[in-house]
Amino acid sequence: MAKSLQLEINGKAHQVNADPGVPLLYVLRENLNLTGTKYGCGEGQCGACTVMVDGVARRSCLTPVGSVAGKKITTIEGLASNGKLHPLQQAFWDADAFQCSYCTSGMIVAAAAFLKTNANPSEAQIAHALNGNVCRCGTHPRIIAAVQKAAKAMREKS
Amino acid sequence: MSEKPNPRVPIEPERYELSAKPFYHFAWNRREFFQFLGAGMLVLGVMRDAAAMQESGQARRRGEESLPREVSSWLHIGEDGSVTVFTGKVEVGQDIRTSLTQAVAEELRVSIDSIRMVMGDTQVVPFDMGTFGSRTTPTMNLQLRRVSATARDALVQLAAQRWNADAKTLSAKNGEISDASGHSISYGDLLKGQQITEMIPAEDPLEPASEWTVAGKPLARVNGRELVTGEHRYPSDHALPGMLYGKIVRPDAFNATLVSADTAKAEKMPGVAVVRDGDFLGVVAPTSFEARKAAEAIQATWKSEPQPSNKDLFEVLRKTAGAEEERDRGTHITGSIEQGMAAADQRLKQTYTVQYIAHTPLEPRAAVAQWDGDKLTVWTGTQRPFGVRQELAEAFHLKEDQVHVFMPDTGAAYGGKHTGETAIEAARLARAAKRPVKVVWTREEEFTWAYFRPAGVIDVSSGVKNDGSITAWEFHNYNSGGAGIPTYYDIANQHIQFHPSHSPLRQGSYRGLAATANHFARESHMDELAHLVKMDPLEFRLKNLKNERLRAVFQAAAEKVGWEKRKKEPGRGFGMGGGFEKAGNVATVAEVSVDRASRKVKIERLVTAFECGAIVNPENLESQVAGANIMGIGGALFEAIQFENGKILNPRLSQYRVPRFSDVPKIEVVLLDRKDIPSAGAGETPIVGVAPAVGNAIFKAAGVRLRSLPMVPEGLPKA
Numbered sequence: 001m002a003k004s005l006q007l008e009i010n011g012k013a014h015q016v017n018a019d020p021g022v023p024l025l026y027v028l029r030e031n032l033n034l035t036g037t038k039y040g041c042g043e044g045q046c047g048a049c050t051v052m053v054d055g056v057a058r059r060s061c062l063t064p065v066g067s068v069a070g071k072k073i074t075t076i077e078g079l080a081s082n083g084k085l086h087p088l089q090q091a092f093w094d095a096d097a098f099q100c101s102y103c104t105s106g107m108i109v110a111a112a113a114f115l116k117t118n119a120n121p122s123e124a125q126i127a128h129a130l131n132g133n134v135c136r137c138g139t140h141p142r143i144i145a146a147v148q149k150a151a152k153a154m155r156e157k158s
Numbered sequence: 159m160s161e162k163p164n165p166r167v168p169i170e171p172e173r174y175e176l177s178a179k180p181f182y183h184f185a186w187n188r189r190e191f192f193q194f195l196g197a198g199m200l201v202l203g204v205m206r207d208a209a210a211m212q213e214s215g216q217a218r219r220r221g222e223e224s225l226p227r228e229v230s231s232w233l234h235i236g237e238d239g240s241v242t243v244f245t246g247k248v249e250v251g252q253d254i255r256t257s258l259t260q261a262v263a264e265e266l267r268v269s270i271d272s273i274r275m276v277m278g279d280t281q282v283v284p285f286d287m288g289t290f291g292s293r294t295t296p297t298m299n300l301q302l303r304r305v306s307a308t309a310r311d312a313l314v315q316l317a318a319q320r321w322n323a324d325a326k327t328l329s330a331k332n333g334e335i336s337d338a339s340g341h342s343i344s345y346g347d348l349l350k351g352q353q354i355t356e357m358i359p360a361e362d363p364l365e366p367a368s369e370w371t372v373a374g375k376p377l378a379r380v381n382g383r384e385l386v387t388g389e390h391r392y393p394s395d396h397a398l399p400g401m402l403y404g405k406i407v408r409p410d411a412f413n414a415t416l417v418s419a420d421t422a423k424a425e426k427m428p429g430v431a432v433v434r435d436g437d438f439l440g441v442v443a444p445t446s447f448e449a450r451k452a453a454e455a456i457q458a459t460w461k462s463e464p465q466p467s468n469k470d471l472f473e474v475l476r477k478t479a480g481a482e483e484e485r486d487r488g489t490h491i492t493g494s495i496e497q498g499m500a501a502a503d504q505r506l507k508q509t510y511t512v513q514y515i516a517h518t519p520l521e522p523r524a525a526v527a528q529w530d531g532d533k534l535t536v537w538t539g540t541q542r543p544f545g546v547r548q549e550l551a552e553a554f555h556l557k558e559d560q561v562h563v564f565m566p567d568t569g570a571a572y573g574g575k576h577t578g579e580t581a582i583e584a585a586r587l588a589r590a591a592k593r594p595v596k597v598v599w600t601r602e603e604e605f606t607w608a609y610f611r612p613a614g615v616i617d618v619s620s621g622v623k624n625d626g627s628i629t630a631w632e633f634h635n636y637n638s639g640g641a642g643i644p645t646y647y648d649i650a651n652q653h654i655q656f657h658p659s660h661s662p663l664r665q666g667s668y669r670g671l672a673a674t675a676n677h678f679a680r681e682s683h684m685d686e687l688a689h690l691v692k693m694d695p696l697e698f699r700l701k702n703l704k705n706e707r708l709r710a711v712f713q714a715a716a717e718k719v720g721w722e723k724r725k726k727e728p729g730r731g732f733g734m735g736g737g738f739e740k741a742g743n744v745a746t747v748a749e750v751s752v753d754r755a756s757r758k759v760k761i762e763r764l765v766t767a768f769e770c771g772a773i774v775n776p777e778n779l780e781s782q783v784a785g786a787n788i789m790g791i792g793g794a795l796f797e798a799i800q801f802e803n804g805k806i807l808n809p810r811l812s813q814y815r816v817p818r819f820s821d822v823p824k825i826e827v828v829l830l831d832r833k834d835i836p837s838a839g840a841g842e843t844p845i846v847g848v849a850p851a852v853g854n855a856i857f858k859a860a861g862v863r864l865r866s867l868p869m870v871p872e873g874l875p876k877a
Contacts, residue, residue: 022447030403030445036388037397038569041601045811048520054263061174072272076388077618083663099785100251100394101385102569132221134811136520136570137251138788139781140822 005069009034010078020066024058025049027065028075036076036105044074047133050106050113056111076105079112087110087157088112091150092143099137099149107133119155123148190351194282195242199312200738203231203869215646223316229284231298232264233305235313239333239346240275240812241266243302246286247294248278248541249567250519250575252841253778254294256380260775261299265306268333268345270380278543279564288542290573290667292740292839299837308358311529314521316348351651376777381567392569393539394524398594401526402429404587405449407439407456408603411804412663414462424452434592440583442591446598465804466662472511472615475637478660490644490654496652498630502621504690505630509617510679511821512638512867513798514610514663515857516815521569522604527584530593534561538581539568546578553582554589572789573667574608605809611668611800612661626693626701633680637661639672642739642846645680647702663801669786670842673739674793674849678867681735681850687859691741695734696721707769707832708738709743714767714828719747726858729754730762735847741838742770742829746787750821750855757873759860761791761821761852767828768844771835783827783844790848794815796871815871 008012016031023054023150028034028044028051040048044059049065052074052101079086088108091097098104107130114121114129121129125139191200207764229569234242238501243262249255259273276291310330317335320343328337336342353414384390407419419439421432429444439458466474489764499505521607534556540546551558568575580597586597599607614637621630631645640656656672666672688698695738703709715734716722724732729752736745749763751844768783796815800807808814849867857863860874 011258019447022445026445027446029395029733033397034388035391035397037193038392038521039598040522041396041811043810043812046520046601064710080387085383085386092386093382096376096379096781098349098379098385099253099781100570101390102251104385105388108386111460114706127822131819134520134816135790136518136572136816138817138822140788140819141784141825144819153247 003066005065007065007069007073008071009073010075016065018065020069021064023061024051024063024068024073025060025067026131027037028060034075034077038102038108040103045132045134046103046106048103048106050133052112052113053110053143055113055116057110059147074109077111079108086112087150087153088115088147091146093154095140095142095146095149097142097146098135099139101133103133103137107143109134111150115147115151120151121147163645169803172315188353188355191234191377196236196430197200197351198234198236198349199309199314199351199352199356199762201233201309201356201358202229203301204229204357204359225524230240230286230309231284231301231305233266233302233309233601235309235345235349237346237350239268239344241268242276243273244276244283245298245302246283246544247298248543248565249716249787250539250541250571251376251569252294252782254289254298254379255567257295257775258299258302259777260377261303261378262306265303266310267330267709270377272333272343275380277567277615278610280543280547280561280563285544288545290541290576292742292842295740299774304358308356311358312354313345313348316354316457317343318388320348331452353635377775382559389748391566392521392524393526393537393566394521394569395640396524396566397539397596398526398528401594401596402442402444402591403446403449404440404442404584404595404597405442405446405453406597407453407458408604408607409437409458409460409462409847411460411462411721412465413804414460417459417461419459420457424455427452427455431591433587435586438583438586440587442587442593442595446596462804468513468800468804471513471662475613475615475659479636479657479661483859490652491657495630495632495651495653499584499619499621500650501629503624505619505621506618506683506686506690507617508683508686508865509615510675510682510865512614512618512675512678512793514613514801515793515797516605516610516799517572517574517577517608517668518604518811518812518814519568519572519574522599522601523575523580523608524596524598525581525584526594526596527581527588529585529588530590532556532560534585535564536562536581536585537564537566537573538578538584540565540575540578540581541571542576545576546581549578550581550585554585566773572669573671576667577609579607581690597608600628601811602809605799605814606806609664609666611674611793612638612665612672613663614675616675618683620683620687622687622689622691626688626691626698627633628687628702635672635679635770636675638675642673642676642737646705646708646738647684647699648704649702663799669789670739670818670845673737673843673846674790677737677846677868678849678853679737681737681847682863682865683808685733685850685854686863688771689857699734705738707743708736708745710830711743711767711769712736714830715745715747715765718826718828719763721747729859730868731860733851733856733858735850737846739843739846742768742840742843744847746766747850748848748851748855750852750859752856752860752874754860757876759795759856759870761795761823763824763826764848764851766844766847767830768840769830769832770838770840770843772833773829773831774837776829776831779829779840780827786842786844787825787848787876788817790821790845791821791852793867794849794852794869795821796868798868798871
């Protein structure tokens with residue numbers, strides 16, 4: 001049954017009316033019009049739906065919305081601040097780390113969560129961290145290069 | 159309205175899904191155009207045979223009200239200098255939005271950000287058969303260059319008239335015309351209050367590639383910001399006010415008919431409506447979650463006949479060969495196989511097979527449909543917006559001008575989105591619901607109800623002399639197709655034939671079509687022959703190959719990898735494969751390691767040399783080549799559709815393995831730039847060398863010859 005739920009998404013409070021068992025992905029996309037988070041497989045295998053919950057990468061297609069009420073949810077739409085792209089967003093664009101780009105939101109969010117745990121990762125560590133994210137167009141080498149570039153930019157800034 | 163097959167575009171026989179004939183419908187006239195876009199200059203690219211039919215026989219005409227139907231692109235420059243380009247080509251990740259923008263900027267001499275590219279909207283773009291076959295760069299890129307160059311010349315003429323100057327003394331740059339003394343006027347100012355129409359045949363002379371300034375250099379994505387911020391709206395993101403979500407109730411097997419359906423429980427759910435029309439059964443609901451629950455609540459009974467399974471597949475394809483309608487089979491016979499075999503010192507006969515594989519675009523099929531009376535608008539991801547428009551018109555008994563298909567830049571296709579099934583489903587539900595309806599296929603639906611790359615069986619018989627010259631080449635492909643079937647090796651006696659079969663599964667185009675299967679068979683067989691006559695695989699190929707472009711890519715890949723000095727150690731091997739397809743030349747060298755104990759096969763390195771004429775955008779080209787290589791790894795090593803009696807057994811990403819970061823080796827791309835040769839497309843051909851290169855490398859590493867794709871779905875097979 002639908003319930004009123006309080007969600008904190010990208011720093012803003014949202015009240016939604018939804019069955020707590022509905023996956024977060026659909027609430028983001030259909031109730032809140034946040035369509036940057038994508039459906040790819042519905043079983044946590046492709047990573048296109050990746051969001052951060054309290055800073056940790058989660059598959060929103062397998063996350064019941066009721067389980068994240070009151071937690072801090074970050075989606076791709078919440079990464080840029082005041083119109084300035086997140087270093088990962090800028091690096092993906094600069095490195096042309098996409099073709100169809102449908103996986104890009106999930107890749108960037110997964111990479112953002114990963115860089116919180118490892119500020120200076122090797123290529124192998126990035127490949128391992130993103131192995132659950134599918135890029136079907138085959139831009140993997142560019143994605144790894146973009147993540148390294150962003151990590152460097154973030155280290156230099158802090 | 160005219161209806162005729164387009165003679166310029168040969169369609170490979172294995173594009174089974176393209177039964178639709180091209181269909182021109184072009185309702186605009188000149189006045190409407192300027193009403194729509196505002197004053198300024200309109201330039202139309204017209205196909206030559208159409209231009210030749212004009213009464214005057216002149217290439218250029220001005221001022222006529224009606225426009226020809228055979229226009230293939232158009233460009234408008236407004237009074238503010240803004241440039242709008244219209245093309246029926248669509249963006250599915252190959253980044254033609256950028257490369258076409260770049261072509262216009264280059265020829266028209268304007269900045270990239272003054273150009274807006276309108277693509278794949280059947281209401282406003284010229285008819286286009288579809289975005290497939292690697293034709294955008296060789297055709298549309300050139301055409302837009304010509305259209306843009308014409309616009310530039312016309313602007314120079316306008317300025318010459320205004321200044322009473324000789325046009326030869328004027329130049330165009332940065333959206334302005336200037337004379338030698340430094341006088342300048344912007345394109346927008348030149349066009350104030352004007353309504354100028356130019357029409358050109360699409361074959362005017364052009365600047366040679368060596369004169370290009372913007373094109374030929376890397377250019378960042380023109381819409382990159384929207385892509386990295388999640389703002390871009392893919393077809394599955396599209397939403398309309400009052401929209402409902404649709405879900406189709408699927409049969410439990412292919413070719414099934416609906417016997418009965420108990421829909422009572424679903425119909426009691428709030429906001430849910432059930433739609434049944436023949437064997438079509440679906441629901442609409444306020445959210446996709448509720449639509450899924452409602453569909454699951456329906457008890458449907460289906461009836462189907464027994465159908466083949468994987469284990470019978472290759473036998474079925476052989477047995478039913480010739481059962482399909484007559485098509486162009488690409489039969490090629492020269493010399494005499496009998497004599498060629500008689501002249502040989504050694505003979506070899508082998509069979510190669512490929513399984514069905516799925517395109518698996520990360521964005522599944524999606525469509526939003528909206529009716530306004532008897533007018534239908536559909537937003538959907540397809541490589542053929544005009545083809546889908548025709549499908550919709552047929553399905554709903556409409557005229558094509560009652561149907562508007564719009565294709566937002568889509569989450570990939572790889573040849574897999576040529577058809578309009580999701581658009582039809584959404585439209586059927588929307589008509590019943592009297593509200594806009596969105597249908598997004600689940601991954602399971604995409605794996606089951608889309609079409610697959612054809613499976614195939616290929617028999618190769620050959621004869622070779624001990625000095626390495628091939629004397630006979632007989633090659634029969636059952637079902638997978640005729641693309642890439644001719645051999646580019648110089649062999650006097652050949653018999654090459656494609657045999658269409660009755661496919662147990664729905665099949666159709668896939669990146670590179672059958673070129674992957676045919677190159678796998680040919681290039682594996684070449685390696686087997688080299689082994690037979692104890693020659694180095696590169697030396698053996700070059701001995702039988704005169705084509706300079708192809709020799710160049712084989713040599714370039716070998717040089718990059720250090721072929722002569724490659725290490726020969728147990729458990730490691732190098733192999734090569736390459737060829738020519740769609741005006742592109744490719745050679746791939748793979749380095750593979752095999753762990754005997756665990757039977758694990760790992761591709762350590764892929765080096766691909768590619769040459770497709772003059773390079774338009776090296777950054778994007780490198781990306782296309784590397785992407786095709788990575789996609790090729792899946793089909794080479796582990797991708798295969800499992801099916802049994804009309805059911806797909808592995809319709810999930812957890813059951814159907816696609817390449818991931820851990821599968822991706824070091825990839826090196828060598829691009830050969832031939833500025834003297836027109837640019838060809840690059841989205842497909844670089845996939846064809848991967849499987850044979852890897853198979854040949856596995857043979858060197860492990861001594862096991864693998865002749866079936868995928869080669870190692872469960873690791874190296876036991877000998």
